[in-house]
Amino acid sequence: MRQVRLGIVFLCMSILLSAGCSSGGSSGDGGSEPIVNQNPGGVWVGYLIAEESTTFLVGVITEDREARLIGDVVQYEGNNDITVSTTVFDGNFQKYTWKDALYGADSDTLLELTGYVAERALIWGVWTEDGDASDDALPFALYYNTTYTVRPNVENYQGDWRIVDASVSGNTAILTITPDVASTTGGDITIVDDNNTYTGRITILYDTYNVYRVRMNIDGVDLEGLATYVSEMNTNGVEMNRGVLAIGANGNGASGVKSFSGLAVKVNQ
Numbered sequence: 001m002r003q004v005r006l007g008i009v010f011l012c013m014s015i016l017l018s019a020g021c022s023s024g025g026s027s028g029d030g031g032s033e034p035i036v037n038q039n040p041g042g043v044w045v046g047y048l049i050a051e052e053s054t055t056f057l058v059g060v061i062t063e064d065r066e067a068r069l070i071g072d073v074v075q076y077e078g079n080n081d082i083t084v085s086t087t088v089f090d091g092n093f094q095k096y097t098w099k100d101a102l103y104g105a106d107s108d109t110l111l112e113l114t115g116y117v118a119e120r121a122l123i124w125g126v127w128t129e130d131g132d133a134s135d136d137a138l139p140f141a142l143y144y145n146t147t148y149t150v151r152p153n154v155e156n157y158q159g160d161w162r163i164v165d166a167s168v169s170g171n172t173a174i175l176t177i178t179p180d181v182a183s184t185t186g187g188d189i190t191i192v193d194d195n196n197t198y199t200g201r202i203t204i205l206y207d208t209y210n211v212y213r214v215r216m217n218i219d220g221v222d223l224e225g226l227a228t229y230v231s232e233m234n235t236n237g238v239e240m241n242r243g244v245l246a247i248g249a250n251g252n253g254a255s256g257v258k259s260f261s262g263l264a265v266k267v268n269q
Contacts, residue, residue, distance in 0.1 A: 035086040038119040040065065043210065043228050044142035048127055051138070058246035058263060059142055060211055060228045068226045068248040068261075069093060073165070075248040075261035076111050077225070089117040089125065096250055096259040102196070103167045103218050105250065105259035113140060120144050145230050152204040152212065154187040155179045157229065161245050163262035166193060175247070175264055177202060189216060191260075202227060214249050221258040225249030242266075 044059040057076075059069040067078030076093035083090050095109040114137075115125010121144050126137035157177045166173035171194050179187040189200040200216025205226070212227040227247040248261035 037084050038087050038089075038117045039063075040082060040084055040089060040091075040117050040119075040123060041148075041209075042120060043145040043148040043230060044123060045145050045230060046123075046142035047140065049139045049141075057142070058228070058230055058244065060148075060226050060246070062205060062211055062226070063209070066226065067091065067093065068246075070246045070248040070261050070263065072263060073098065075225075075250070075259060077248070077250060084117060087116045087118065089113065089115050089123055095129070096257075096261070098167050098259075101256070102171065102193075103258050103260055104255075105257045107250070107257050107259075115140070147210050147228070147230055149208070150210040151208065152206070152210050153184045154202060154204065154212070155184040157202075157245060158187070160267040161264035162267050163264045166262055167260070170194075173262070174267070175245075189214065191216065214247055216249060216260060218251075218258050218260060219253075219255050221251045221253030221255055223249040223251035223258055223260055225261070 040061045041063045042061060044061065046057060048055040048057065055071050055074065057069045057071050059067065061067040061082065065080050065082040067082060069076040075096050077096065078091050078093045081092040091113045093111040094107055095111050096105040096107050099106050109129050111127060111129055113125060113127050115123065117123045123142040125140065127140045128137050154177065158179050159177065161175040161177070163173045163175070165171060173191055173193040176190045177187050186201065186203040189202050191198040191200065198216055198218050200214060203213050205211045205213050210228055214225050214227045216223050225248045227245060229243060229245050231243040242265055245264040247264060250257070250259045
């Protein structure tokens with residue numbers, strides 16, 4: 001694993017040196033043009049790599065630097081806590097993992113990503129949880145997905161979507177998206193699992209980016225988050241054999257912290 005970390009450092013240095021050498025000519029005083037801050041906005045797909053396992057994630061970072069990283073059994077919320085200085089990336093994310101109650105969540109852990117960003121290409125570096133020592137930092141890589149610039153349209157996601165093992169093992173949640181009749185910018189969400197029915201809304205966040213605001217109410221708690229769609233892909237070793245609707249939302253109310261998230265697959269796809 002140490003070799004992997006060193007390889008990432010070497011790659012980062014190589015790209016930074018390359019960017020510095022090809023930054024667009026000379027400035028008026030004869031020096032190189034400065035490297036502009038890279039934009040981390042996008043849809044991202046990749047992994048948190050650990051010693052014995054990896055966590056697959058679909059991520060979205062908005063133009064306002066709100067973020068969600070969504071996996072099968074975990075989600076990470078970045079609430080405008082992402083900073084970029086030229087190519088240096090730093091982000092803090094609240095981790096939500098399942099507790100005993102359905103959609104109840106443990107949110108006591110903080111994930112920190114530290115590394116580099118190449119706009120519309122790659123975010124990579126090392127990750128830690130709860131301020132672990134640097135010797136315990138492990139690599140991550142998130143690759144840009146071009147679905148980010150697909151024009152948003154709620155009508156594209158009309159129908160039923162399935163999340164297996166939603167919140168607890170064996171619980172299947174079916175999300176039904178019903179677009180508004182008068183517009184394709186929003187729609188209703190109905191969530192039916194093995195024992196419950198919940199309602200919510202999905203609306204586009206931008207006119208030009210494939211990112212959506214989601215809101216729902218679970219057991220009296222209002223949840224808010226983001227969603228995006230990623231089509232079938234095989235890029236840089238990241239493979240998905242079908243498209244997924246990545247959705248993640250959380251909230252805190254009288255019944256505690258609630259989290260709803262997952263990688264939903266179209267029913268009968």
